Amino acid sequence: MEIRAKKHFGQNFISDENLINKIVDTxxxxxxxxxxxxxPGTGALTQKLVNRFERVVAIEIDKDMEKILKAKITNDNFKFILGDVLEIDFNKIIEENKIYPKQKVALISNMPYYITGEILFKTLNLSKELTKAVFMMQKEVATRVCAKKGENNYNNLSVAAEFYADKKYEFTVKKAMFRPIPKVDSAIISLTFKNENLTKVDSDKKFVEFVRKLFNNRRKTILNNLTSITGDKTFAAEILTKANIQNNLRPEVISLAGFIEIYNNKQK
Structure with a gap:
């Protein structure tokens, strides 16, 4: 039976054996x-995962895939969950499926392009529970996530990813590898969670939101963007002086450490 990808779920299937192995190896x-x-879609990656790892939980929103996956994968270490990833309680899933308390946990996904940002931020919020995440996403977004300060694509998403994890652009996946063929190339990125920065701020969520606001207008200087947040240009200038950040810099040239300094000086 031919399985058709559904546009409203952002589905694009891969079947190349070498590519699948390369993704799992990441x-x-x-x-x-x-x-x-x-x-998981039709389970091309899933089958490899259950053959390698102790336990695999697959979350799928498409009801049509449930029967296909359950028929294809009968391994005892496999569990299928039908549901919307944006509504699912990952902490509960991890708690229920860990075989022992200190078991390492990793996420993997060929991410639907239309909810890439939402899944990524949900993953970052889970950083304390995770060891690693491997994601396939549009190449443009992958470049943005993995960008470093001073690069054209560097933005709040780049800073947030770096705050929680060691990020790495693994490799490009050409669009011809998918069925149906999408309009753009994709890329595999990995996030290895370190959580060493969590103790440097009073709230990681407030910090990430603060950085997002500082990137609201990329053409403005850090002073002007910070003034929009504080409502007081003099106070904003004082914060930057204490953080040893020049007023005329733009957000895209400021390091993660710099943003942490700005945030902490604002809180004082």
């Missing part, structure tokens, strides 16, 4: 891990 070779796959 997760590493720690067989004891709990793997959570978002959007």
């Amino acid at each position: 997760l590493g070779f720690d067989k004891d891990m709990l793997i959570i796959e978002i959007g």
Whole structure:
């Protein structure tokens, strides 16, 4: 039976064996891990995952895929969950499926392009529970996530990813590898969670939101963007002086450490 990809779910299927192996290899070779796959589709990646890792949980929103996956994958270490990834409680899933308390947990997904940002931020909020995440996304977005200060694509998403994890642009996946063929190339990125920055701010969520606001107008200087937040240009200038950040710089040339300094001086 031919399985048609559904546009409203952002589905694009891959079947190339070498590519699938390369993606799974990006997760590493720690067989004891709990793997959570978002959007398994027809199970091309899933089958490889259950053969390598101790436990695999697949979350799929498309009801038509449930029968296909359950028929294809009968391994005891596989669990299927029908549901919307944006509404699912990941903490509960992790708690219920860990075989032992300190088991490492990783996420993997061929991300639907229309909810890439939402899934990414949901993942970052789970950083304390995760060891690693491997995502396939549009190349343009992947470049943005992995961008460093001073690069054209550097934005609040770049800063947020760096705050929580060591980020790496793994490799490009040409659009011809998918069925149906999408309009743009994709890329694989990995996030290895370190959580060392969580102790540097009073609230990671408030910090990430603060940085987002500082990038609201990229053409404005950091002083003007900070003034929009504080409502007081003199106070904003004082914050930047204490953080040793020049007033005329733009947000895209400021490092993660710089943003942390600005945030903490604003809080005082």
